[in-house]
Amino acid sequence: MKMLKSTLAVLTAATALGVASFAQAGTTLDAIQKKGFIQCGVSDGLPGFSVADSTGKINGIDADVCRAVAAAVFGDATKVKFSQLNAKERFTALQSGEIDVLSRNTTWTSSRDAGMGLVFAGVTYYDGVGFLVNKKLGVKSAAELDGATICIQAGTTTELNVADYFRGKGLKYTPITFDTSDESAKSLESGRCDVLTSDKSQLYAQRSKLGSPNDYVVLPETISKEPLGPVVRRGDEDWMAIVKWTLFAMLNAEEAGVTSKNVEEEAKSTKNPDVGRLLGADGEYGKDLKLRKDWVVQIVKQVGNYGEVFERNLGKNTPLAIDRGQNALWNNGGIQYAPPVR
Amino acid sequence: MQNQIGAPKGFSLTDPRVRAWLFQIITVLAVISLGWFLFDNTQTNLQHRGITSGFGFLQNSAGFGIAQHLIDYKESDSYARVFLIGLLNTLLVTFIGIILATLLGFVLGVARLSKNWMINKLATVYIEIFRNIPPLLQILFWYFAVFLTLPGPRAAHSILGYFFVSSRGLNMPAAIPAEGVWPFVIAVVIAIVAIVVMSKWATKRFEETGVPFHKFWAGLALIVVIPALSMLIFGVPVHWELAQLQGFNFVGGWVMIPELLALTLALTVYTAAFIAEIVRSGIKSVSHGQTEAAHSLGLRNGPTLRKVIIPQAMRVIIPPLTSQYLNLAKNSSLAAGIGYPEMVSLFAGTVLNQTGQAIEVIAITMSVYLAISISISLLMNWYNKRIALIER
Numbered sequence: 001m002k003m004l005k006s007t008l009a010v011l012t013a014a015t016a017l018g019v020a021s022f023a024q025a026g027t028t029l030d031a032i033q034k035k036g037f038i039q040c041g042v043s044d045g046l047p048g049f050s051v052a053d054s055t056g057k058i059n060g061i062d063a064d065v066c067r068a069v070a071a072a073v074f075g076d077a078t079k080v081k082f083s084q085l086n087a088k089e090r091f092t093a094l095q096s097g098e099i100d101v102l103s104r105n106t107t108w109t110s111s112r113d114a115g116m117g118l119v120f121a122g123v124t125y126y127d128g129v130g131f132l133v134n135k136k137l138g139v140k141s142a143a144e145l146d147g148a149t150i151c152i153q154a155g156t157t158t159e160l161n162v163a164d165y166f167r168g169k170g171l172k173y174t175p176i177t178f179d180t181s182d183e184s185a186k187s188l189e190s191g192r193c194d195v196l197t198s199d200k201s202q203l204y205a206q207r208s209k210l211g212s213p214n215d216y217v218v219l220p221e222t223i224s225k226e227p228l229g230p231v232v233r234r235g236d237e238d239w240m241a242i243v244k245w246t247l248f249a250m251l252n253a254e255e256a257g258v259t260s261k262n263v264e265e266e267a268k269s270t271k272n273p274d275v276g277r278l279l280g281a282d283g284e285y286g287k288d289l290k291l292r293k294d295w296v297v298q299i300v301k302q303v304g305n306y307g308e309v310f311e312r313n314l315g316k317n318t319p320l321a322i323d324r325g326q327n328a329l330w331n332n333g334g335i336q337y338a339p340p341v342r
Numbered sequence: 343m344q345n346q347i348g349a350p351k352g353f354s355l356t357d358p359r360v361r362a363w364l365f366q367i368i369t370v371l372a373v374i375s376l377g378w379f380l381f382d383n384t385q386t387n388l389q390h391r392g393i394t395s396g397f398g399f400l401q402n403s404a405g406f407g408i409a410q411h412l413i414d415y416k417e418s419d420s421y422a423r424v425f426l427i428g429l430l431n432t433l434l435v436t437f438i439g440i441i442l443a444t445l446l447g448f449v450l451g452v453a454r455l456s457k458n459w460m461i462n463k464l465a466t467v468y469i470e471i472f473r474n475i476p477p478l479l480q481i482l483f484w485y486f487a488v489f490l491t492l493p494g495p496r497a498a499h500s501i502l503g504y505f506f507v508s509s510r511g512l513n514m515p516a517a518i519p520a521e522g523v524w525p526f527v528i529a530v531v532i533a534i535v536a537i538v539v540m541s542k543w544a545t546k547r548f549e550e551t552g553v554p555f556h557k558f559w560a561g562l563a564l565i566v567v568i569p570a571l572s573m574l575i576f577g578v579p580v581h582w583e584l585a586q587l588q589g590f591n592f593v594g595g596w597v598m599i600p601e602l603l604a605l606t607l608a609l610t611v612y613t614a615a616f617i618a619e620i621v622r623s624g625i626k627s628v629s630h631g632q633t634e635a636a637h638s639l640g641l642r643n644g645p646t647l648r649k650v651i652i653p654q655a656m657r658v659i660i661p662p663l664t665s666q667y668l669n670l671a672k673n674s675s676l677a678a679g680i681g682y683p684e685m686v687s688l689f690a691g692t693v694l695n696q697t698g699q700a701i702e703v704i705a706i707t708m709s710v711y712l713a714i715s716i717s718i719s720l721l722m723n724w725y726n727k728r729i730a731l732i733e734r
Binding site for chain 2: 235
């Protein structure tokens with residue numbers, strides 16, 4: 001009888017514990033503030049977006065988005081821990097709560113936004129699928145790719161978009177899918193595939209990593225829309241708003257001409273009411289977001305505005321040398337547009 | 343008869359039998375409720391987080407291409423068909439791998455026992471090398487260091503003008519069924535039946551009269567002559583379609599993609615090393631007295647090995663051999679590293695990612711491996727029972 005009792009007791013305790021740990025809700029922001037850092041999912045190595053340097057520091061526009069969120073939440077951009085994920089791991093990592101935000105060149109689509117318990121917070125980079133081929137093949141346009149063998153990263157929208165493109169044009173192709181972008185690049189170099197397909201930004205990044213980048217050329221066609229942006233779990237609007245407005249703050253800062261160099265100066269002495277609201281000199285807009293008053297100042301001071309981040313990671317003076325193109329601000333010929341802070 | 347003296351009748355917790363039952367019931371209930379709790383909790387959480395669940399996604403169209411499919415496939419086909427293709431690709435590797443690894447393993451195992459110093463040492467070196475390197479590394483080695491370093495299709499090595507080896511794999515002529523295909527198939531079936539009948543008759547005669555019969559040569563004659571006759575009368579069974587270089591790649595013919603070649607080769611070479619050791623220990627387990635007894639009956643070395651040693655060794659070999667087969671089937675999932683479209687890389691990889699339904703996809707994948715493993719086990723257990731020592 002005693003044994004029975006103790007068995008029951010253990011069982012009840014275990015069940016209660018189980019319920020407690022499973023049903024533990026709390027908001028993402030509370031949990032982050034408790035643990036003192038943001039766990040951010042980035043790629044397994046994509047120059048310009050998120051790639052580790054020789055000291056192990058992760059650089060890139062995707063990594064900087066996470067740093068900006070940390071600057072907004074903690075006032076300290078270094079309070080981020082990165083998880084390097086391949087395309088197949090990324091959603092499960094976010095769904096299971098292993099990471100707080102996924103900032104990993106991930107394409108915004110309806111099924112990912114609605115059917116996976118995830119929600120996209122915005123667009124960091126407007127991209128599209130293109131083709132990288134060896135110059136030796138003498139191919140000038142994607143329409144000449146009938147019968148080609150194509151290396152693709154597994155579990156990406158690229159896999160679907162390439163299939164659509166070739167099906168639409170009535171062309172044949174053989175897809176070879178790899179888990180990591182490095183494996184696909186290696187296979188292109190070895191001649192396993194004729195073509196490497198990915199988002200165009202990634203193609204430039206991959207090309208810069210090849211043994212002889214000049215032997216390869218990116219074909220002119222862009223066959224799909226690939227808006228890349230940070231993703232959070234569905235059902236926590238507060239956290240989603242923080243990530244979303246961090247991105248908007250970076251865009252608004254660029255638009256207002258606030259840079260990491262002049263931000264402190266501007267915060268103190270600006271005459272422009274827009275800038276005043278943005279930098280917390282006027283009003284309590286940070287409070288609405290459950291953030292500190294000077295959240296934008298911290299973002300811009302420690303990480304930079306959108307233009308600075310873009311130029312640092314992808315722009316003219318980097319090996320990638322990507323043009324702003326669609327990613328220029330709306331008033332500058334691009335489509336990057338952020339709602340105002342007020 | 344079980345009633346102890348003084349044991350109270352009826353329900354009492356002091357009765358050990360009642361207690362035994364009670365605890366069993368409690369345990370079962372606890373396991374069931376834990377299972378139910380996990381299931382219910384998952385369901386609730388999935389719903390709470392707005393993650394689609396259920397198996398409806400299997401009907402949706404997949405929308406991506408697949409490098410190797412043994413059955414027809416186009417991008418508009420459903421995820422269910424993608425599942426089938428992944429399953430078939432896994433089974434293909436498992437099947438080829440098991441056959442080749444068994445053959446190679448037996449040869450190596452016997453070689454390891456050879457009295458010839460050279461053969462013996464070569465087999466030992468082989469086994470020690472390949473048994474001790476992790477299979478994933480071997481797969482990557484064969485793929486990246488061997489097959490992908492071959493020249494591109496435009497500079498492919500040609501073997502007699504029929505086979506082409508390049509970084510795109512092994513291209514070979516395809517057999518296209520011709521007018522004589524059905525008569526040919528029927529002729530082969532007839533030949534096989536004839537061989538079985540002949541073999542039974544020969545065994546029976548041997549047991550009754552002791553006169554041996556050349557079963558092998560007679561069988562060979564039957565399997566060659568009957569289909570050849572069919573070809574003479576009804577025409578050739580197949581036409582050969584040659585692979586030809588056109589544009590980027592070879593068109594026509596059949597191709598074994600380098601992913602398949604690398605995976606099969608790596609798994610064969612790896613598993614064969616283990617099988618060799620199993621075969622060696624099996625043969626060693628048969629006491630030397632058996633060989634001496636066979637020799638004293640006048641059997642030569644060959645028949646002694648075939649008729650006396652191997653049948654007894656098989657009883658020791660089969661159970662561990664089964665687990666090697668299971669290992670091979672499970673190791674085929676390492677193909678994800680080189681992009682061979684099997685269950686894990688195709689279904690638990692691409693499909694999982696495109697649909698986001700991790701729990702369903704992983705559950706299906708796990709049950710597939712479970713089913714494959716159990717099937718192999720059942721088959722091998724059946725074979726083991728058949729050859730087991732019948733004790734009299």
